[in-house]
Amino acid sequence: MQDLTQAAALTGPAGGEPRLVAIPRLAAGGRWRVEAMRAISEPMLLWFTKGQGRITIAGVTRGYTAHNAVFIPAGVMHGFEVGPQVFGNALFFGKDCTLPLPQAPHLLRIREVHAQQEVNVIFDMILREMNSDSPAHERATRHYMGLLGVWLERQVAKAAPEQTRPDAAKRLVARYTALIERDFRTGAGVGEFAAALGVTPTHLSRCCRQACGRSAITILQDRRIFEARRLLAETRMPVGEIGASLGFTSAAYFTRAFQHLTGKSPTEFRRSV
Template sequence: MNDLSALSQLRLVAIPRLATGGRWRVEAMRSLSEPLLLWFTKGQGRITIAGSTRGYTANNAVFIPPGVMHGFEVGPQVFGTAVFFGRDCDVTLPRDVHHLRIKETFVQQELNVILDAVGREMDSDTPAHDRATRHYLGLLGVWLERQIARQQEDAPKADATKRLVARYTALLERDFRSGMRVADFAAALGVTPTHLSRCCRQTCGKPASALLHDRLTFEARKLLKETRKPVGQIADELGFTSAAYFTRAFQHQTGLSPTAFRRAE
């Protein structure tokens, strides 16, 4: 892969800016096609990853691989940096989700220095700035690897409930456009809908149906705001049996009809 092509996809974004256009852009369930690192430097909230909800505070680093469903709260006191690595990033990065609580000040500063250097080189036009950016990204990958190794020794293993919900969210992310219901997902996982919803409530405080509706609603909002596709086409793409059914479901979730939501600033 061409170095410049890969680096052109790299973005560093202040976490509060992610909610520009509505907090639904970060709080609703979704997945990305690229790796994501969230580095929270101030504030606190809750983050849901693969159907499990946990709290985050300042000096927490959360790595989310491509295709993993997630959403998190962004209150007015939350600050930090989101690193979007791009689809073609070939830096060595973790393959699994990791939530790192960084307590040592010098380790926090290591990450801050690396991120500052990445941003500075990205904005530079000095010779070899692209190579410098790649080297700093490599150091970021090393930092993650070392902190993961340090914290994995004490990390509890996921129990059966969390494993089931993680499998559900992975399947949901793959097939949420298919029109499948919770009962269909449960059958595919070999459990009853009641058991699946009970497990989801235990891990994230929501039933399985809420995760499904949240994911569909996020995608609907995104399509309504970012494309000119007719409402009927969006309904069809998201697996709804009719535009009218889609409109009722969307209005129930958001309080607005699809057309009103599209027109709203």
């Protein structure tokens, strides 16, 4: 097993140019694409305009509803429910984004009507410029994204007096999810992650259940199986190579684990997507 202190590259879908995607479309091809724990290599802002559900960010689960904005920095593990009544937009800022954006995740409840209208207008203008072939449309897109960054900064500042410092359990789970995101390919188990964090596996799992209602092993398995499904759906890597790249000691062990958690073998899943 590789040393847990070694750095690893960010995982998740590669971030390229900025994209604006309707939230229901994020689940195209399977709700696992949004519900499973994973991180992406670019900042993302979710703006919910209708519906409600739960979202887990850095191992902490909270509810979201209409007129909630959720900012998730690159590399932060997250997953959220997208039911049939959930609508809104997701802005991916791009892997090489240079805008001044928050360094920490935020779930913001936007209660002021003018602030809701303001962000709706900005999203509309971003989408219009992204779809335009007018001169300087790319530059206009960047400027509107900059305005969105300013809007976000102001909303974070407004929310600051209401926000409380996470308790010790939530801070531990946030560190655990960050460590998983870095080292989930190594084959390390919960015991090794707990040791790296200086706690017992029992204490770590108790804190995970308190923060997000899931055990430590469930969070770890969810991250690995998400990556397995992504590789099966988006690449032609052989099943055995995928299992090995995620730290499974044999193709048979990978197949059993995958089937146990998804109800399909890796080959069956690949055929279904």
